[in-house]
Amino acid sequence: MKTEQLPDNLGRYGRYGGKYVPETVMSALAELEAGFSEAKEDSEFLNLYLKELSSYSGRPTPLTFAEGLTKKGGGAKIFLKREDLNHTGAHKINNAIGQALLAVRMGKKKIIAETGAGQHGVAAATAAARYGLECRVFMGEEDIRRQELNVFRMKLLGAEVVPVYSGSRTLKDATNEAIREWVRTVEDTFYLIGSAVGPHPYPQIVKHFQKIIGEETSSQLKDITDQDPSCIIACVGGGSNAIGMFAPFIDSSIPLVGVEAGGKGTSTGFHAATMEKGTLGVIHGSMTRLLQTENGQIIEPYSVSAGLDYPGVGPEHAYLYESGRVAYESVTDEEALDALQTLCSEEGILCAIESAHAVAYALKAASKYTENEMMVICLSGRGDKDVHTLISRREGGSDE
Amino acid sequence: MNNSRWKRFSNKNSFRFVPYMMGCDPDRETSIEIALALQEGGAEAIELGVPYSDPLADGPVIQRASQRCLENDVSLTDVLELAGAMRERGVSVPVIIFTYYNLLLQLGENRFFELAEKNGIDGVLVPDLPFEESAGLKKSCRDRDMAFISLVAPTTREERLKEIAQDADGFLYCISSMGVTGKRAAFAGNVKSFLANAQEQSRVPVLVGFGISSSSQAMQFAGVSDGYIVGSAIVEKIEALLPRFSQEQEREGAIREFKYFINQLVPAQPEKECNHAAENTADDIKAVSAGKTD
Secondary structure, X not given: OOOOOOOOOOOEEOOEEOOOOOHHHHHHHHHHHHHHHHHHHOHHHHHHHHHHHHHOOOOOOOEEEOHHHHHHHOOOEEEEEEHHHOHHHEOHHHHHHHHHHHHHXXXXXXXXXXEOOOHHHHHHHHHHHXXXXXXXXXXXXXXXXXXXXXXXXXXXXXXXXXXXXXXXXXXXHHHXXXXXXXXXXXXXEEEOOOOOOOOOOHHHHHHHHHOHHHHHHHHHHHHHOOOXXXXXXXXXXXXXXXXXXXXXXXXXXXXXXXXXXXXXXXXXXXXXXXXXXXXXXXXXXXXXXXXXXXXXXXXXXXXXXXXXXXXXXXXXXXXXXXXXXXXXXXXXXXXXXXXXXXXXXXXXXXXXXXXXXXXXXXXXXXXXXXXXXXXXXXXXXXXXXHHXXXXXXXXXXOOX | OOOHXXXXXXXXXXXXXXXXXXXXXXXXXXXXXXXXXXXXXXXXXXXXXXXXXXXXXXXXXXXXXXXXXXHXXXXXXXXXXXXXXXXXXXXXXXXXXXXXXXXXXXXXXHHHHHHHHHOOOOEEEOOOOOHHHOHHHHHHHHHOOOEEOEEEOOOOOHHHHHHHHOOOOOOEEEXXXXXXXXXXXXXXXXXXXXXXXXXXXXXXXXXXXXXXXXXXXHHOOOOOOOEEEEOHHHHHHHHHHHHHHOOXXXXXXXXXXXXXXXXXXXXXXXXXXXXXXXXXXXXXHHHXXXXXXX
């Protein structure tokens, strides 16, 4: 299946994607589209981006053979693509650096961003500090309370954290508010979106700056063996690490699996399983699959992991789900936390709860394969940010 | 367009006042009384908002109204049926359903238009459906003699404005300034030239909206537009009157106060005609003969 020509000129992946935004930002999207298509053809820009990723963020990140995890899984050899070793601790920085450099190239001096748990907020604030941009990060009041550490990091980095009081005061509403602010300041402000969501061309831009994950993985695998992996796995909230990991493999026949947050179970109503339980709809400027009521009101999702706690999903994922090219599975809070513990004790790696969802799926599926086969997990981030959650679950069994 | 209510709307030579109200805020009966008060106060058309969980184009006042209605589970169907009830009670000006796209998508286009026709809807405004995405819905509206209301903003580029304005139905909604709905003290710096340009290009009346909360603010635009839309200021007034609407003995007084408030929003007519007579007579004749009044 060829997806190179997607999105089409209206920004669509099949029936997904597009631009469902107020007229006021249409000219800014056109400007962004033009700015991006120039930049991606400019070898000087590409080299600058790659240089920053290597000399500043520490890329390439390693591909680690997980021997202990492999034993636990009892089947395929498991490899970890170590995005947790990036500067700021997750894949988010790849995109933040790319878009911040694009903002500079387009002559913008100010950026805004949305954040849930604060990972993208920290990445955006970091890039803003490095490239001399003024940065404001929109964050739900509820998340500000839950993620004190990241709020403080953003402030240290010189960003202003703007509390959002609307709706449920979490990522969904922070994104709404960032878009509203962009509508107000569109003439001099760049909206640095954190996941492969939003109106065209954002999903395409985010994929472009995250595809380095998959490209490195592909060449690192070739250094080890001529054999293709039997499965490539990544967690999916909005879907930026997954789309970056999958990008160079979409046109191959290698099985790809996206793992969603099953929360307390997809039959409970407390989950973020957009593919399994979502329906066609519009959120944050894009046609995709989302969790909503019969009348079209968007439902607040649930997951122990703040980064997967999103009611929609990137439009290209919705397309890959519908076409059947990528399989989307879900993993519960409990399974993810168990996997996080296993990865800690077997490999000495504390990963993010988000990434632990991918690990949990791999552990469940490994025994379907032989020891001569390989699975690759995108380990999207490290787990230091989740220590508070882990402590409170261990002590009291509560969610936060 | 053969819709007689739109014909009346476009033939008016006044500086048109078009209010926005959230459907069923605070409840169906009060909304009907509010609509009648708006019409009596001089509304030439009414925009009827539909509550949504994620209203991207709206500021805090309309967000709060949305939340209030969602607590009562008000749906797009409820608001369409409210419009029907408004008609039965004597609302005779064009009624425009103002809905985010996702609500319409979930109801289904066929069901939406079936209910819209049944309930006397004259127009549809979808704030998150830009020109590129709206061709299908616009055609469905035209097939039923309804107007799909198009929006343009101060950031809309010349060529695009021309394309949108020349294909507009009902009226052309010009966004006064950057940002979401809600009162504000100042408008975009280029707003007057933007409006004048829109007027030149548009085949339908040009109305200005977003942030207008007084008749004096509206009158700044009298020479360069054909009317104005007031939303948040009205919704905020309704919010302030909520405690009184909910008490039987206070309702009448609350409606009276609301009517007084609306009177303050409507400038003494016919100032616009005076302007026109003095400055723009030749242009007017040209506009009329160019089919501007549709």
